[in-house]
Amino acid sequence: MRLYDSAARAVREFTPLEPGKVSMYVCGATVQSSPHVGHIRSGVAFDVLLRWFRVLGYDVTLVRNVTDIDDKILAKEQSENRPWWAVAAHYEREFQTAYRILGCTPPTVEPRATGHITQMVTLMETLIERGHAYVADSDVYFDVRSFPEYGKLSGQKIDDLLPAADSAADSRKKDPRDFALWKSVKPGEPSWPTPWGDGRPGWHLECSAMAEAYLGKAFDIHGGGLDLVFPHHENEVAQSKASGSDFANFWLHNAWVTMSGEKMSKSLGNSLIVSEVVKRVRPIELRWYLAGAHYRSNLEFGDAALQESAVAFQRIENFVRRAAEIAGDVSGGDLPPAFVAAMNDDMNVPAGLAVLHEAVTAGNTMLGKGASKNDIATSLADIRSMLDVLGVDPLSDMWAGDSSGSSEELTSVVEHFVQERIASRQAAKAAKDFGTADAIRDELRNLGIALEDGAEGVRWTLEK
């Protein structure tokens, strides 16, 4: 398995620190607004990685944090007229819903920043002791000049950085690039006690503290969006390494979902909010779309592309459902070597998709030729295994029932009704009364039911 390591700026062979186990820390959401497709792309990308590690036989521990205290969350107290903790809890639930309906495997643990103040205080004590952090009034700052490697991850030199506008005038800092580990309390804001006074954590400190709390001083992979490289991840490295940790062995960063070449941001309105997008395509189709691009490639989001992608997925889904009608609920197939090679090559999902499409074409050919149940079962099982890596197997527990109705009883009634109409139409066809036959088909189509005449009989499906 080879992965692109942002820190090395190269593809490296992945070897876990502990044989058979993979530990991953992925930066999760700052819960201050509704999740959009860009957020969820990150979730899907790392979920595919997690699934692939499991295929390879690794026991994966995934930590994905929730940043539930932050300037923007506090700012929403006013605009949403509810306490900051209610704002955070509300959006955290929205994120969890989005991850769930997109089929993302729940993390091993999903720690909240506010639950790990103790660990942050300990980390600050260590940094102060070691001379990497200092107290100014009740703020605590990291001293970037004290850490020679500062800037290495992002390729920045301290002297080339534009000093933060709001901190240029802050004479309490030794260097304008020094960043806050801890912010002293301001009137009306929440705070926690520390040896240096009451206050609240800076954004970067929480990830260092929580990564160590759950994964220890060294772990395999740290992931997140490309924008986090600087300053967030750079600062995490500084905090953790300066405190004596080895920290992450690999740094993985997913690229953007963009909109007409522009980075998606919260100001673009509601059209990209996950809950809105899944009204236009089914969640499984959105996942297919997001997972289909290479995780390090920009994904230009567009409605036409989304619809087209959904059509492509339906071809695959059709095969799976038709094959399952013949071969049953078979799974646990073999992954084609070319698919495995693609995934092992820095998760080259698009190349894997080519293998999948070819397998589906071969499978459809079998169905058309009336191949043996055994052959169809093998083909179906293999294809389902590939789909499962991407988390889009339509027959999996996650997605089964997605288009077959909510209640078994209702499904049974519809089945009988449709079969009765199909029988009438077959009778009309047998009598060469094609006018009546077509009328029945049109009538069903108006109800959203599509018919397909095949050698094995007539199939019906709900129209997408």
Next chain:
RNA sequence: GGUGGAAUGGCCGAGAGGCGAGGCAAGGGACUGCAAAUCCCUGUACACGGGUUCAAAUCCCGUUUCCACCUCCA
């Protein structure tokens, strides 16, 4: 100013010195009472200008255009 990324056929999207990944759309064909679904065939693409090489989309030099980060962001 500093750092990093990108430009591939109508569209999406891999590849990274030598047989045109794959998908969608389109055209043709098979099947079909007609549809639908499915299968088969067709289409000679790599921003521009130089260079290296028997051979370049791929390597080198230069140019253009676009994007991101350096401030909260997946």
